[in-house]
Amino acid sequence: MRSTFQGLETSLRALHAQQAALQTTGQNVANANTAGYTRQRANLQATSPYPSGGMNSPQIAGTIGTGVEASSIERIRDQYLDAQYRSGEAQVGYADMESSILKTVEAIMNDQEGTGLSGAMDEFWSSLQDLSINPNDEGIKTVVREKAVSLTDTFHYLNSALTTAQKDLQAEVDGAKDDINSIAAQIADLNQKIGELEPSGYLPNDLYDQRDLLVDKLSSYMDIKVECTSSGSGANRAAAGIYTIKVAGNSEALVQGNIANKVETVSNGSELEIQVNGTTVSPTGSFQSLIHNFGTDQSIYKTTIDQLDQLALTLATEFNNIHGNGYKQDGEKGSDFFMFSSENASSTITLSDDIMKSTDNIAVGADGNKKSDGGNAAKLAELLNPNVGNGTIRSAYSEIIGEIGVKVQNANRLKENSENVRDLLSTKRDSVSSVSLDEEMTNMIKFQHAYNAAARSMTVMDEMLDRIINNMGVVGR
Template sequence: MTSTFHGLETARRGMFTQQVALQTTGNNISNANTPRYSRQRVNFSQTEAYPAAARNRPQIPGQMGTGVEAGSVQRVREGFLDTQFRGENNKYGYWNSRSEALEKMEDIMNEPSDNGLAKTMDRFWQSLQDLAVNPEDSGARSVVRQRGLAVAETFNYLSNSLSSIQEDMKSQAELVGKEVNSYLTQIANINQQIKEIEPHGYLPNNLYDERDKLVDQLSTLVNVKVTKEPSGGLALPMAEGSYSIELLDVKGNSFATPVKLIDSAINPQTINTVSINYDSTSKMAESITVVGATPINITDVSGGKLKGLLEAYGYEDNGSVKGIYPEMLNNLDGMASQFANKFNEVHQAGTGLDGQTNYSFFDLTGTSGAAKSIKLHSDTNNLDHIAAAKSAFNGDGSNALALADVKNTDLAFTGGTATLQSFYEGAIGKMAVDAQQAVRLTDNSAVLSDAVEQRRTSVSGVSLDEEMTNMIQYQHAYNASARNITVIDEMLDKIINGMGVGGR
């Protein structure tokens, strides 16, 4: 038969295990509002039954249970939801950075408004028509000069402002690159701590949570894939091991030669830093370099905030410069160049009040940077040099009308011919459509990532109602085990103190 003390050990194990469960429940309740905390649970398992199968086993009806033990304290986490959240978070990082870049551009271009380039040029064309009516009037000539100056200054302002924001985008991209390396360093340090703990049979749940939080934040910046490398030793089967972090291509797949930011199979504490390379001529982003890997073209990089900022700043693609800000700056340069050259051509063919020809109205240095460099020519310092006439006859304002008609003249732009107004409207319209698309997809990505986060929270988050129910359940089990010990104690007291007293 079994020992009477057998029941004491079974009850003791029950009390100890329920106590561990109560402590774990208390920890969950304490962290109910801790960001990214994953609730934990105790995995109960039966202890080995008695007696073991053997020739000299005691003759009892069958194997009897010997109680329960806390096998492990495990966090509740769904890996699929983590992967899905990071994918949506990566899209949000890309579209949000793109949306912010376009929003800043819209603020600078300020169209339609009374202060934008379109309205400024309309006033300039109107002043030329007024001059055609009174070609000898100095007031009308002064207005033409001032309105021309306003056009040049507006081009200058737009180009300088866009260039300034473009440089800000470059600075932000550099900071994001450093942020990526910082997250990688923190993940690598946690990898090392986990690798030192797991072989002893423990599950460092708090370190798991902290590492997953860092990976979530990293996924906003670049698109990454996480794989797990076992720690070895006496690590439990459910131990998560060290994380290897891999950079993905534009399709969300691994590169032909995998680009490892952290390779835990080699060393979980070593990171391969990320840096941005720039073309020596255009100064635009050329590639992203990861230590130990071939430089990656910007077009081959997947989403994330880093790519969104580099696309806004500008990048090299097969020898040509592309990007949100370079495109708009090129449009402004093309407009300023074509406008100034055509206007000067018509103006030089006309005659000023002094009867002379070949006067220039605008001055600029080439097509590249035309919007930044355009200004009034020194000839316009003398109002008599404004060529309103086609001949030297007084009262002739026909050339002023020809100058005003430059507005409706087809000019050669990249991609075809168009009038100044239609080309500018096309550029502004494209910017508006791109901004609208970026805002829409930012909102969509935010909704999807929030939806995944809610599902993830429903799995990993702490429910106070559920924890209170568990607490009561564990409390009753603890009390029952304690009561069981009391009953066995009374039985032992009867055996020891109440039996064998006959005949005294």
């Protein structure tokens, strides 16, 4: 037979369950603006009815409910949306780093105000034009030499600035590597704590949120794959389990249980590689962009320096050829105007000792028998003529600048597209996992009314029991 006091117990269970739901709603409201917080839900479940099935169970018309309980308080997450968002975050990390590095190169090579290499070539060309008109003017010869020095200094500056900017990435590579390893260690530590709590039936939601926030941060450095495994047979069905984190496209685990394998950067002789536990990996993300632009031959810095070297080599070689076929004021053949190393011309190009010693060694004339001949100076000027089309030194430099500009535009476009996709995925994920104050206020009212109704039900049961205890079986009243 059902207990006389069962009604009180049923009402009490209802009070406890609705109170748990209200407290969960209050927790959601309190953390509406907390970074990484996932909204929680109290799962209400009917308790076992009376009587339970069995040979000795009483024969009654049907089972009678015994109330409700909050079986668990779980986070509302969608693992599929999490995986999509993290993949999108890796794409944004890569595109953002590429865009930032390319903008640095563009700023170094900036020629818009005429202060860069094109401005130096224009001034050198203009001085040669003047010299072709006034071949015996010592002042103009001095200007030609000074403008040539300015041109070589500009080559030196660009080479040095690009080399320094690339070397500065070393600190960013080391910082990113340390950050990745620190995050991995923190995730492994949280796995340890979660693994100790879950088998006892607990749902450490705050630890889950801390871990997922770290995984999101890690995904900006590299594209990762998250696998979940159960922490034991005693775990609640809503338990998130233990994370194993692998670099996307690779089987090597960065984090496995409470063990974190370190990310290392290793040189293979000519280039840097990313390795996890001794295995080379190639993840998308900001870390891959840093490695690509710091330690590979395809780096935008290395490519641009190589182009500058080729430009300086071509300029110096062709200029020397023309200059060597001309004649100095004394009628002798011209010598080399520039000195350089063929392997790194942009950093080594200088004026020859003869030119630095005396401007009389500039081969101005095309005919050794004419005293006022500026024909060779005109040929030298033509080599740097900005008004001549393809095939000149200027057009070659314009191609370098144009190529950098196109790369910057493409990188900005990729960054914008990646951010749009990531933001869309973030919105979809937030629609599932983030706190909606409107929804929480609605739930609060719903649970409050349910709590009030349960309290009223308990009052009714109390009045009924009072009637039985105090007013039944009293004879003579």
